[in-house]
Amino acid sequence: MGTPNARVKGILFNIQQFSVHDGPGIRTIAFFKGCPLRCIWCSNPESQSATPELAYNPERCLTFDHCVRCLEICTPGAIHKNDDNRPRIDRRLCTQCLLCTDACPAKALWGYGETTSVAQVLEAVERDGVFYARSGGGLTLSGGEPMHQPAFAIALLEEARRHRINTAMETCGHCRTADLVSAAAHLNTLIYDLKIMDDSLHRQYTGVSNALILSNLKQVRQACPQLPVLVRTPIIPGINDNAEAIAAIVDFIAGMPRVRYEMLAYHRMGTPKYGYLGRTYEIAETALADGRMTQLKQMVHHRHPDLPLVQ
Ligand code: SF4
Ligand code: SF4
Incomplete structure (x- = not known):
């Protein structure tokens, strides 16, 4: 086309x-x-x-015992360790770069919104x-x-x-x-x-x-x-x-x-x-x-x- x-x-x-x-x-x-x-x-x-934004479902997360990929990739420091040993997202620090969504092997993190x-x-x-x-x-x-x-x-x-x-x-x-x-x-x-x-x-x-x-x-x-x-x-x-x-x-x-x-x-x-x-x-x-x-x-x-x- x-x-x-x-x-x-x-x-x-x-x-x-x-x-x-x-x-x-x-x-x-x-x-x-x-x-x-x-x-x-x-x-x-x-x-x-109007712009893409980060979504997170802790139930899908493998826990930090098995995976720390999002923690490592988030340079603004928006991901912290929660009491349940899973990520806690500080939305005030998150820049919506969505790099963590590509890094997450469990699809616990994903983005809403895609240029089409x-x-x-x-x-x-x-x-x-x-x-x-x-x-x-x-x-x-x-x-x-x-x-x-x-x-x-x-x-x-x-x-x-x-x-x-x-x-x-x-x-x-x-x-x-x-x-x-x-x-x-x-x-x-x-x-x-x-x-x-x-x-x-x-x-x-x-x-x-x-x-x-x-x-x-x-x-x-x-x-x-x-x-x-x-x-x-x-x-x-x-x-x-x-x-x-x-x-x-x-x-x-x-x-x-x-x-x-x-x-x-x-x-x-x-x-x-x-x-x-x-x-x-x-x-x-x-x-x-x-x-x-x-x-x-x-x-x-x-x-x-x-x-x-x-x-
Ligand atoms: S979207 Fe970017 S800034 Fe936000 S939590 Fe994920 S890696 Fe960090
Ligand atoms: S990358 Fe995904 S599975 Fe790994 S700790 Fe972060 S949310 Fe959990």
Whole structure:
């Protein structure tokens, strides 16, 4: 692949094949690193920082009785001996050079985030091309936030379409309007997250105002009126798992053409990754009440019977 787009590079933290969750059919998901939001429930904490970062799982370590490779290679002195005879990482001293990840024979140390070219992503997608053709699937850009690396995201979408690959992108919507509209021009499906309508609560739980996010949804809807949009809300216990919060969201999108709505139940699958990054998951102990998702879906259906609701 020799086009200028094919050589554009960005940082991904994962390429997941055979996904059936983020767009139609069977898809490859390219997870972009970097996000302007800091949602306290985030299940992909490794996506938030825009640069590669060190992860560590002490359960895999061979202990210093058998191996001291990371200790020897870490010149900034960020690795110390813990009480359990395994490394303790001083994150304040760590420069994220990731030399210790290459040195570790047990894969107890690894990096989240790798520089990847458009051509490399498309090679991964086309390896599974036969499944996409049969299922109506393709490539989905997710994250993190794809629009945090707009040149890479747009080049990837443009090149994917040139290869006749079906494209989708999930965005938090907190990005430059012009970038979003440019990306949308190369999309078959836009997945758009709306989390909280109350701006002060949105700031409290995500770290940013929702004003740009709401305005961008309207702008992209106007610029690309034929583009199917799936608006998504993660339902988080104690934050937006109530009828008032969800009613405000569906009232905002009801009447927009070609918009469907989906609610995603809170889960805690990201919890171990906080530990690998030396962080604490603040809401790990919370859970959705039994039947809450069903109640909310019934409320949405009664309030806006014409709004297509993903079950
Ligand atoms: S990433 Fe580099 S600085 Fe950080 S602990 Fe590993 S070797 Fe040390
Ligand atoms: S290099 Fe890996 S296995 Fe060896 S001490 Fe460090 S973390 Fe443990």
